Amino acid sequence: MPTLLSKSRSLLVCLIVLVWMARASAINVYVDYTYDTSQFFGTGNPQGGAAGVQAKAALEAAANYFSAILTDSFLAIQTPSPYPSSVSNGLVTWSWNESFTNPASGTMTSVIDATVQANQYVVYAGARGLGGATAGVGGSGGYNWSRTISGENTFSQSDIDNIHAISDSFENAVETRGQTSGFSRWGGSIAFDTSDRTWHFNHTTAPLASESDFYSVAIHELSHALGFGQVGSGTAWNVYVNAGNSTFIGPYARAANGGASVPLSTDLAHWAAGTTSTVYGSATSQEAAMDPDILNGTRKFFTTLDAAAMRDIGWELTTPPGVPGDYNNNGAVDAADYALWRHGGPLANEVASLGIVNSADFTAWRERFGNLAGSGMGFASGAVPEPAGAGMLVGGCWVLVRRWRRR
Ligand SMILES: [Zn+2]
Known part of the structure; x- marks a missing residue:
């Protein structure tokens, strides 16, 4: 029989894990x-x-x-x-x-x-x-x-x-x-x-050539709502705008631009049209999310240069998350992640019951099966393995809680 003390200690472990997870991104x-x-x-x-x-x-x-x-x-x-x-x-x-x-x-x-x-x-x-x-x-x-x-x-x-x-x-x-x-x-x-x-x-799918991609525009406008391109005297953005030659001189942005100031569009609120960078967290080249325009039929993700400017205006950023459900962090949600889950983890890129390996992780993985890195897009391919049963669940607080209930 577990004593009250051992229960408390187990609970404490759970709380520490939860607090730590919450701190990862605030x-x-x-x-x-x-x-x-x-x-x-x-x-x-x-x-x-x-x-x-x-x-x-x-x-x-x-x-x-x-x-x-x-x-x-x-x-x-x-x-x-x-x-x-x-x-x-x-x-x-x-x-x-x-x-x-x-x-x-x-x-x-x-x-x-x-x-x-x-x-x-x-x-x-x-x-x-x-x-x-x-x-x-x-x-x-x-x-x-x-x-x-x-x-x-x-x-x-x-x-x-x-x-x-x-x-x-x-x-x-x-x-x-x-x-x-x-x-x-x-x-x-x-x-x-x-x-x-x-x-x-x-x-979760790519736009047709005739379509405006909503996700791309959402990323762009949310960046503005978070202070990107907020012109006006004394703003965190304006501190780094050199209006004389229409460039952005924030140190993080310069570093992301090979050490050079970054040309701005005439409104001084965007990168110059056609500015390129890499998708944040990857080596994939792409036009920056925060240049002034986007072609129909194109999806644009947040880029390293966009992220650097956010740092310059005062945000603290972590590297972008991996692909949710990509438990072995190989860039794709695939059968290997299922195998790792079956063996009890540990799981990278968990999206459910963080820090605990349980059936919610299986569900989260199945829902994302086929998703790839850097895209947020899911293209399901092949059959999704089914779990062999709840008996395989191992480790973590979830199991402890179940044991207490049983006894
Ligand atoms: Zn804009």
Whole structure:
């Protein structure tokens, strides 16, 4: 019989594993569909409801890509509770607002006293007719915060100390998310074109020559929402823009560009058209995601140069994740991964029950069978082996939990 002590120790091991996994990548790029008033990401999609579902899946995949590579830790933003004076009827209240371009209308809008979770980066997504050749737009948001006193302005010294501490903490969360330097924010907004355009929404297949690839545009606009190309005085981006000769001089970007400053397009918010790099985490050459345009029928991934600029403006990035479900990390989700799972791991690129080898890992692998490195695209090929039964499951906390239940 396990003692209470041994149970506790096992639980502690589980917690340590979970905490460690959570730290591997901290930022959660959270897509908020509140302003998708036309239901572009659902039944109102101009290409039909099924296309709307695919659009949402593709945008979530693009957001998840950034969640997997951004490793900063951001404070939560929560409007403090009102603070009553201990010596009068005075009351201090705080407020803040997010301001951003409403993706459905293109006009500035604001949300008052939203709660933003720790490490969450909120991106409001929607769609409207953007006109011309514009496939999408995106940008980071603005903010304001305030402190107001109502009633008598009489407070004890202890009240005043507390109020200052609350204000400082609130200001720190709203303005910098607790970061000491570089770009940090509550979030931003992105919009996709609904006018005369045929989108390719399925992010697991390649676009036809006549189609605009939605996943590629989502990666591009999310980058803008994360601060890439945010022109304006004093922005983290502008620090590294040499407007005199239209180049970007951030040290990481220069290093990724063979030591040379990187030419920018005339808007100073993109790389010059045709700038090439390599798909981030691979040696595959590709036009940068953050040049100003994309050809129909083309899929573009985030590149090493794009990632370098994100580092320059203050983001901490990890190397891109391997292919989810590629348990032996050979670049493909294939039968060898199944064999490794059967033998109890250890598993690289796990997507379910992290750190534990169990049936959820089999399901995750089967769903991704045939997926390849560097693409995020899945092309299933061949038969998928079935598991021989639950009895093979080995190792980890899952088994310990089962044992306790049995006894
Ligand atoms: Zn752009």
